[in-house]
Amino acid sequence: MIITVTPNPSLDRTYHVDEFRLGELHRANYVAVEASGKGVNVSRVLAALGVPTVAVLPVGGRAGHDLATLLGETRLPCRAVHVGGAARVNVTVIEPGGRTTKVNEPGEPLTEAELDELVRQARTAAVETGAAWVACCGSLPPGAGPELVARLVDAAHAAGARAAVDTSGAALPAALAAGADLVKPNREELAELAGRPLPDLADVVGAAREVAAGGTAVLASAGSEGAVLVDGGATRCLWARAPRIRPVNTTGAGDTLLAGYLAAFLGRGAADAAVCLAEAVALGTSACLVPGTAELPERLIPAAEVTVRRIDAAPLPEEPHEARRSLANGAEPGPARLDIGGVG
Known part of the structure; x- marks a missing residue:
């Protein structure tokens, strides 16, 4: 079992166009809407490989509702922490040959109580499933300090699991200082x-x-x-x-x-x-x-x-x-x- 934690999930909209030109109208020839965020992506791939996984993530607002609906449709096991802020929406534009342009929203802040519940749910999921790994992936919500990643690493270790971290900025050295097993x-x-x-x-x-x-x-x-x-x-x-x-x-x-x-x-x-x-x-x-x-x-x-x-x-x-x-x-x-x- 592998638990993933996505502190700042997203609803991703992907458009494929023949050529992207700034300031001009484009007509997409392919459109996809997906529940996303790095941890959600990891869990989706694990599930496709037949590896048991549970995705832990905050869910709020209309975008969060759509995100949870999509996860339900794909039958990806998840533990949703219901929050007051809305989930972010990210946009990706892809051209032939793979050149990619992205616009990512920052997301909305989580309260201290919501952050505490996210950590608690991650540890509980790891304990109840006997998880081998807890993977904390992606950016942090606005206002959440790098100590959130350190807390998730500690929660994984307290549950007897290894901790993997895929993040950036100040959260990455925080993961190292907390003793993450893999970055x-x-x-x-x-x-x-x-x-x-x-x-x-x-x-x-x-x-x-x-x-x-x-x-x-x-x-x-x-x-x-x-x-x-x-x-x-x-x-x-x-x-x-x-x-x-x-x-x-x-x-x-x-x-x-x-x-x-x-x-x-x-x-x-x-x-x-x-x-x-x-x-x-x-x-x-x-x-x-x-x-x-x-x-x-x-x-x-x-x-x-x-x-x-x-x-x-x-x-x-x-x-x-x-x-x-x-x-x-x-x-x-x-x-x-x-x-x-x-x-x-």
Whole structure:
């Protein structure tokens, strides 16, 4: 069982257009309305994989009513915390080739009592189901401090579960300080955490190692360059990339990556980290092939087609330009740069 917590869920409207032009009228050729928010997306993918899951989220207002109705129609198990504020509505516009424009509402604040109830419901769900993981995902409601994420990490541990966090801003270091077992930043979030740009894949690897050295495993998504997994303590680092694709919709791919990793971890554990990462990257890439958000196509990219490489834990050189190019191309650089070995 995996519990997800979405502190700031949304009703997502997605439009596909032939070309997006500022200041002009557009006619959509595809429209979708979905219950969303990162944790909801993770639970949706887990349910599609046959993994038991419960989504915990605040629900309020007309948009919240529509959101709850959609969850009910898909039979996704959830625990709704009824709140006074309305759920937010997000809009996504997608062009051929996958270029995406998003407009996300901030959401409405939750009262202290509503935040307390959200944490309580997350812990109760984890205890009652014997959950293996509690995943706190997405942005926080306006006015909610980063301590909310720390409280959710504590609630997971108190229930005997591991805690995974996929968030941004001040909430991410709060998750690390609280002892989260896994964080899943994207490249931009990892760069903010590291306090420097990460233009190349080797920069992503270096930053992920720095974060993981504190004891929290890092699953960092790097878009078309794949994903990096570093275990807590930074003793092992893996990089994986799927075959090149022509994306249809990349929204929710990171949520699918996380869901895939957690699902694989349930069955295999940390000892099979390379297989877990391969399955996660295969799923995350597969999700880019369909119009919906965090949906899976009928035919998935096989995990066997994902390239996985082990990266030596030695410190990266200060100017590994050749290594960066080699790593990005999936080749083995010279021993003076990065030591990347195959994983069998």
